[in-house]
Amino acid sequence: MNKMRDFCGLVSIIGRPNVGKSTLLNRLIEQKISITSRKSQTTRNNILGIKTKDKHQMVFIDTPGVHINASKVMNKVLNQSALGAIEDADLIIFMLQRNKINTLDELILERLKEVNTKKICVINKVDQVASINSLLPVIEKLRSENNFAEIIPVSAKTGKNINELENMICQNLPENNHLYDSNTKFLAKESFMISEIIREKIIRFLGEELPHETYVQLQKLEDKESIINIDAEIIVARESQKGIVVGKNGSKLKKIGEKARIDLEKFFDKKVFLKTWVKTKKNWNNDSDFISSLGIGSLYD
Numbered sequence: 001m002n003k004m005r006d007f008c009g010l011v012s013i014i015g016r017p018n019v020g021k022s023t024l025l026n027r028l029i030e031q032k033i034s035i036t037s038r039k040s041q042t043t044r045n046n047i048l049g050i051k052t053k054d055k056h057q058m059v060f061i062d063t064p065g066v067h068i069n070a071s072k073v074m075n076k077v078l079n080q081s082a083l084g085a086i087e088d089a090d091l092i093i094f095m096l097q098r099n100k101i102n103t104l105d106e107l108i109l110e111r112l113k114e115v116n117t118k119k120i121c122v123i124n125k126v127d128q129v130a131s132i133n134s135l136l137p138v139i140e141k142l143r144s145e146n147n148f149a150e151i152i153p154v155s156a157k158t159g160k161n162i163n164e165l166e167n168m169i170c171q172n173l174p175e176n177n178h179l180y181d182s183n184t185k186f187l188a189k190e191s192f193m194i195s196e197i198i199r200e201k202i203i204r205f206l207g208e209e210l211p212h213e214t215y216v217q218l219q220k221l222e223d224k225e226s227i228i229n230i231d232a233e234i235i236v237a238r239e240s241q242k243g244i245v246v247g248k249n250g251s252k253l254k255k256i257g258e259k260a261r262i263d264l265e266k267f268f269d270k271k272v273f274l275k276t277w278v279k280t281k282k283n284w285n286n287d288s289d290f291i292s293s294l295g296i297g298s299l300y301d
């Protein structure tokens with residue numbers, strides 16, 4: 001008698017910043033577990049998300065965008081995190097966007113040529129290209145110069161071709177026992193999810209540079225029957241940045257807190273009381289020991 005076979009593998013999503021890796025993970029998992037924004041360097045950890053479809057279990061790793069100029073300590077840590085996920089993967093999803101391959105894409109592609117792992121190339125944001133025809137030269141270039149098992153245009157935002165991509169992923173998973181229960185979507189601790197939701201609002205509401213100079217540390221997490229009480233400290237790297245986060249008469253911080261609370265209530269399906277304040281820890285983002293003590297760059301499961 002034929003034994004029914006199970007398939008399971010680690011699927012790493014790799015690409016330069018801002019191409020939509022986290023948006024794709026959320027779309028595949030059908031739940032927002034990885035924060036997203038228009039600004040690059042949004043993701044700071046390898047984020048794990050799981051999807052089980054019958055015999056197939058996909059264990060996704062969303063990674064920080066790979067950087068070209070990794071001179072800053074933080075950039076180096078993030079690059080190591082992303083490149084580490086290449087080594088560990090059973091299947092690599094390389095992601096780029098629209099109909100352009102830029103220098104950074106090329107660099108990552110060169111790196112990927114050195115690994116024997118199966119690869120799928122995902123061209124994201126096709127909702128923003130005039131026609132699928134305009135993608136043909138890019139697809140042809142990617143096909144002729146690399147060894148992808150598949151190349152597929154998608155829109156993580158609208159969901160276009162996501163089912164097709166999921167089928168391709170399933171077809172390329174190795175035969176393995178499932179690692180997680182079929183209902184499990186993520187393993188991240190509540191405290192990590194909360195800090196990330198607050199950090200997303202900081203990134204979305206502040207200017208280009210500042211988001212990378214902040215992190216969020218929970219000081220209190222009280223899960224009561226009818227309400228969750230959260231105290232969160234927002235840390236900046238310089239005293240002068242404090243005022244920017246707080247805003248005129250506290251307006252910015254208030255907005256960040258309000259938006260975060262709405263998302264937290266959605267996530268926990270419960271009332272949330274959130275208190276936030278800002279503190280300076282000088283040059284924290286240039287201190288590699290401190291960065292790793294925060295867990296930045298590590299796998300958050």
Ligand SMILES: Nc1nc2c(ncn2[C@@H]2O[C@H](COP(=O)(O)OP(=O)(O)OP(=O)(O)O)[C@@H](O)[C@H]2O)c(=O)[nH]1
Pocket residue numbers: 015016017018019020021022023024035036037038039040041042043044063064065066124125126127128154155156157158
């Ligand atoms: N139009 C369009 N926008 C998209 C799509 N996918 C993602 N985006 C947007 O692109 C921006 C970046 O998305 P993210 O998912 O944060 O990108 P990322 O690759 O995870 O970025 P890093 O974590 O910084 O490396 C966000 O503003 C998304 O809403 C898409 O298919 N179409």
Ligand SMILES: [Mg+2]
Pocket residue numbers: 021022023035036042043062063064065
């Ligand atoms: Mg991301």
